[in-house]
Amino acid sequence: MAGFILLDRPVPEVAVVTLNRPERMNAMAFEVMVPLGETLAELRHDNVVRAVVVTGAGAGFCSGADQESAGVPPGVAGVTRPTYALRAMEALEGVILAIRQLRQPVIAAVNGAAIGGGLCLALACDLRLAAPSAYFRAAGINNGLTASELGLSYLLPRAVGSTRAADIMLTGRDVTAEEAERIGLVSGVHDDVVAAAVETGRRIAGFSQPGIELTKKTLHAGIAAGGLESYLPTEGLGQLYLRLLTGNFEEATRARKERRPAEFTDDR
Structure with missing residues (x-):
């Protein structure tokens, strides 16, 4: 531009x-x-x-x-x-x-x-x-x-x-x-x-695209949160979202065992 x-x-x-x-x-x-x-x-x-x-x-x-x-x-x-x-x-x-x-x-x-x-x-x-x-x-x-x-x-x-x-x-x-x-x-x-x-x-x-996007969102939400008790579920839901809907966690585990960089597909 x-x-x-x-x-x-x-x-x-x-x-x-x-x-x-x-x-x-x-x-x-x-x-x-x-x-x-x-x-x-x-x-x-x-x-x-x-x-x-x-x-x-x-x-x-x-x-x-x-x-x-x-x-x-x-x-x-x-x-x-x-x-x-x-x-x-x-x-x-x-x-x-x-x-x-x-x-x-x-x-x-x-x-x-x-x-x-x-x-x-x-x-x-x-x-x-x-x-x-x-x-x-x-x-x-x-x-x-x-x-x-x-x-x-x-x-x-x-x-x-x-x-x-x-x-x-x-x-x-x-x-x-x-x-x-x-x-x-x-x-x-x-x-x-x-x-x-x-x-x-x-x-x-190099990391998960939705993982990075959700981390940015939760960082901002955490700064603005009124209290820990009401905020904790926000982080928990983000973790569950990616754990259940992608194979990223399993890929990270395999990559560590195989001593290579993980390749996240953000899919199952």
């Missing part, structure tokens, strides 16, 4: 989506975010793609709100200023939700600055890897606004804990890649972060 969003498939089962506005540090202009949401929606229905990598072109992952050339959100013809603001927020929120609603796991390959909404974009992903030069900032507080935007106050405490989230959000300070790995904001730091993310996607693709 040409323009501000690039779509590449280094291997058939992994799609790499690149925000391609490096001269603006891939800021969240609507001409970037709207096609990003559309691309993610298309990938959701691509059954060959088993994992999605999101990254940025140039030196930045995503620098958040574009304060100079944000463009025009969709669906605003003839509306008042308050309604315009609502449509603008809906367009950006839709991208966060599109990531969460993808069937495939999404891996953020944070190659540089992830600031404000860019931090939210990374947090919406299921996994995050960072380049050594990457850094993270909840920038709203530095701009005289709240640090809470696009789900940040929901996502960040669940990633790093409430105390660390409060420190990051209330001080507006930069979190380096090294600190991000230490506190669990990212799972690893890699010189070639996109290659590392693609390799992670390839590993994911």
Whole structure:
């Protein structure tokens, strides 16, 4: 896909989506975010793609709100200023939700600055890897606004804990890649972060397709669950579903005995 969003498939089962506005540090202009949401929606229905990598072109992952050339959100013809603001927020929120609603796991390959909404974009992903030069900032507080935007106050405490989230959000300070790995904001730091993310996607693709999709669903459901007792059946039903309807468990047992990789067919 040409323009501000690039779509590449280094291997058939992994799609790499690149925000391609490096001269603006891939800021969240609507001409970037709207096609990003559309691309993610298309990938959701691509059954060959088993994992999605999101990254940025140039030196930045995503620098958040574009304060100079944000463009025009969709669906605003003839509306008042308050309604315009609502449509603008809906367009950006839709991208966060599109990531969460993808069937495939999404891996953020944070190659540089992830600031404000860019931090939210990374947090919406299921996994995050960072380049050594990457850094993270909840920038709203530095701009005289709240640090809470696009789900940040929901996502960040669940990633790093409430105390660390409060420190990051209330001080507006930069979190380096090294600190991000230490506190669990990212799972690893890699010189070639996109290659590392693609390799992670390839590993994911080797497992059961419904198994991975259900694991993503239960991870999100578990984070939002009100209590363990009411949540346990959700996991149990997922296990029973695949245990009874596929021969995956038997194949995994045979593969271990034969000292070979398992080949899951997701069928009996």
